Amino acid sequence: MSDTVAQPPVQAPTEGPAHGATGPPATWRPSPTGMIARALVLAGLLAIVLAAPPMMPGVTTNILSRVAVFVIVALSLNILIGYTGQISLGHGAFLGAGGFAAGIAITNLGLPWAFAQVVAVLVGGAFALLLGLVALRVKGLYLALVTLAYGLFAQEVLFGLGWVSRGGAGMPADRPEWAMGDVAYAYVCIAAVALIWALDWRLTSSRAGRAIQALRDSEKVAASWGINVTSHKLLAFVLSGMVAGLAGGLFASVEQLVSTQTFTLELSLTFLFMAVLGGAGSRPGVVLAAVLLGFLEFFLDQLAAAFDLAVDGSAAPLFSALLVLLVLLFVPGGLAQLLRGVFRWLSFQPFRDPRGDDDSQPAMGGGDGGRP
Amino acid sequence: MAVLSARDVSISFGGLKALTDVDVEVNENEIVGLIGPNGAGKTTFFNCMTGFYTPTSGDVFINGERVSELRPDQRTVRGVGRTFQHVGLVRSFTVLENVMVAQHRKVGYGLLSGLTGMPWALEEDKVLRARAYEVLDYLGLAHLADERLGGLSYGMLKQVEVAAVLGTDPDVLMLDEPLAGLGPEESDEFGERLLRMRRDLSLTIVVIEHHVPFMLRVCDYIYVLNFGRLLAEGKPEAIRQNRDVAEAYLGEGAATLA
Numbered sequence: 083m084s085d086t087v088a089q090p091p092v093q094a095p096t097e098g099p100a101h102g103a104t105g106p107p108a109t110w111r112p113s114p115t116g117m118i119a120r121a122l123v124l125a126g127l128l129a130i131v132l133a134a135p136p137m138m139p140g141v142t143t144n145i146l147s148r149v150a151v152f153v154i155v156a157l158s159l160n161i162l163i164g165y166t167g168q169i170s171l172g173h174g175a176f177l178g179a180g181g182f183a184a185g186i187a188i189t190n191l192g193l194p195w196a197f198a199q200v201v202a203v204l205v206g207g208a209f210a211l212l213l214g215l216v217a218l219r220v221k222g223l224y225l226a227l228v229t230l231a232y233g234l235f236a237q238e239v240l241f242g243l244g245w246v247s248r249g250g251a252g253m254p255a256d257r258p259e260w261a262m263g264d265v266a267y268a269y270v271c272i273a274a275v276a277l278i279w280a281l282d283w284r285l286t287s288s289r290a291g292r293a294i295q296a297l298r299d300s301e302k303v304a305a306s307w308g309i310n311v312t313s314h315k316l317l318a319f320v321l322s323g324m325v326a327g328l329a330g331g332l333f334a335s336v337e338q339l340v341s342t343q344t345f346t347l348e349l350s351l352t353f354l355f356m357a358v359l360g361g362a363g364s365r366p367g368v369v370l371a372a373v374l375l376g377f378l379e380f381f382l383d384q385l386a387a388a389f390d391l392a393v394d395g396s397a398a399p400l401f402s403a404l405l406v407l408l409v410l411l412f413v414p415g416g417l418a419q420l421l422r423g424v425f426r427w428l429s430f431q432p433f434r435d436p437r438g439d440d441d442s443q444p445a446m447g448g449g450d451g452g453r454p
Numbered sequence: 455m456a457v458l459s460a461r462d463v464s465i466s467f468g469g470l471k472a473l474t475d476v477d478v479e480v481n482e483n484e485i486v487g488l489i490g491p492n493g494a495g496k497t498t499f500f501n502c503m504t505g506f507y508t509p510t511s512g513d514v515f516i517n518g519e520r521v522s523e524l525r526p527d528q529r530t531v532r533g534v535g536r537t538f539q540h541v542g543l544v545r546s547f548t549v550l551e552n553v554m555v556a557q558h559r560k561v562g563y564g565l566l567s568g569l570t571g572m573p574w575a576l577e578e579d580k581v582l583r584a585r586a587y588e589v590l591d592y593l594g595l596a597h598l599a600d601e602r603l604g605g606l607s608y609g610m611l612k613q614v615e616v617a618a619v620l621g622t623d624p625d626v627l628m629l630d631e632p633l634a635g636l637g638p639e640e641s642d643e644f645g646e647r648l649l650r651m652r653r654d655l656s657l658t659i660v661v662i663e664h665h666v667p668f669m670l671r672v673c674d675y676i677y678v679l680n681f682g683r684l685l686a687e688g689k690p691e692a693i694r695q696n697r698d699v700a701e702a703y704l705g706e707g708a709a710t711l712a
Binding site for chain 1: 504505506525526527530531535536538542543544545546547551554555556558559561563565568569570571575579600601602605618619621622
């Protein structure tokens with residue numbers, strides 16, 4: 083270290099990018115074979131996803147749409163739990179808010195489907211903003227309780243209002259005329275997943291997302307670097323709510339009816355399970371977990387029908403709870419930890435991290451690395 | 455003109471008066487030291503200057519502007535950068551990423567350009583990365599750029615922290631015990647680097663450190679805190695020979711500090 087220091091410094095670091103012998107180290111690239119292998123596997127995965135909608139048996143195509151919606155909710159929750167270190171036990175409320183908003187926009191206001199989605203996004207964002215304002219004052223366990231109460235309030239009171247749920251009958255939400263069929267609509271939902279995935283990726287690799295992740299680890303350090311902690315925390319809540327709102331808008335038109343009974347605490351917990359099982363903060367992990375848990379009921383049903391078992395899809399919550407318990411016990415980092423080599427490989431990086439594995443999980447609720 | 459000044463700053467927590475009428479002036483391009491026994495209020499003073507605490511009475515000025523009520527991030531924008539007594543870095547980021555995030559306020563693109571990946575946003579991020587690398591290179595830490603924090607020693611982390619704070623482009627650099635975790639040789643090296651940083655970056659530096667010989671060598675002016683009050687201030691030589699300071703540090707009967 084000493085001889086590097088002894089050299090006369092070139093220029094103040096406030097100037098433009100460095101041009102000289104030293105520069106940022108070259109990024110690692112896979113070999114041509116490695117490139118092709120990765121591309122083939124990725125193409126195969128994409129092909130499976132794209133081929134799935136018409137292949138699903140009979141009326142079960144809608145399950146695919148629902149799983150796609152769950153994936154979006156899981157990504158939304160990941161913004162809070164994974165990136166911001168804030169917990170939400172009431173994510174069902176954002177989904178419901180988006181769903182009813184879209185339903186009202188389509189049925190009562192007669193807006194086109196696409197506009198209704200925009201309304202759902204805005205309403206979801208507004209709901210989350212309210213929760214975010216609370217989160218500025220309450221932390222950890224207390225915030226968890228507040229979000230729980232928020233979810234229950236939405237479910238029991240708000241979604242039970244006569245003009246929202248049409249006296250309990252549910253709010254109809256027709257599909258757009260260009261995607262009336264189940265298969266077509268499933269493709270719409272899958273496209274939305276791709277869009278949110280891309281936005282989420284951009285979020286984590288741009289200024290706002292980096293700032294949000296910094297304040298997860300330490301609000302004090304983030305503030306000392308000039309990051310406005312308040313506005314970025316609120317931003318995280320609003321973005322998460324907007325994404326969940328979109329999920330709700332899409333969800334409304336899956337069954338083409340939004341009913342109050344859907345947005346239960348159990349549903350919110352399922353979303354939390356997805357984040358935990360996938361490994362909070364890991365995009366592919368969370369998505370994979372959402373797919374697994376989303377299909378669990380369907381899978382158990384198929385299994386029960388095929389082998390004439392007593393245990394069918396209604397046992398799905400039990401199985402997912404067991405799964406989460408096992409994960410917490412044996413691989414606290416979730417699927418992201420279990421499959422980290424695979425995920426790294428698929429994102430065009432070496433299977434093994436040359437620096438060794440990093441098992442330090444970011445603490446939920448934010449650590450305090452920079453206690454002054 | 456004073457780059458940083460505290461006028462009659464007092465702060466109490468409940469019944470405890472942590473600081474009483476502290477007056478500090480830091481002039482441009484000076485290296486100012488802050489010493490005092492444990493619990494004297496040195497870090498509390500830093501927190502008052504950087505906005506983590508709001509003084510109960512008294513005022514704080516940055517470049518002549520009164521900032522007593524501003525938030526920490528607003529003071530950072532006005533040119534005050536600080537390190538923390540316990541390492542102030544983001545654990546889940548690599549070394550380079552830490553220095554990148556620290557440059558938060560130097561990024562011009564908005565949220566939407568970032569989310570949609572507009573070409574200018576991507577270009578700016580590239581410049582940001584290069585600049586972060588440059589800061590690391592300047593401090594001789596370039597070889598650590600892609601390391602995770604978990605694998606680094608405490609002394610290294612303190613150095614990376616300095617790099618991150620330099621990323622915020624401060625006029626005044628406030629260092630809270632920068633020598634923690636460094637050996638004697640590395641401490642000397644750090645002293646040299648501090649002097650060079652002041653010259654190259656026309657920085658003003660405020661340091662808290664217990665290592666008295668280091669402080670006497672590096673600082674232009676030293677303030678001594680004891681029980682939340684200024685016990686003495688002056689040039690290093692005067693502080694060295696000050697009987698009160700020696701007694702506060704070493705106990706009754708001690709004549710000089712070092």
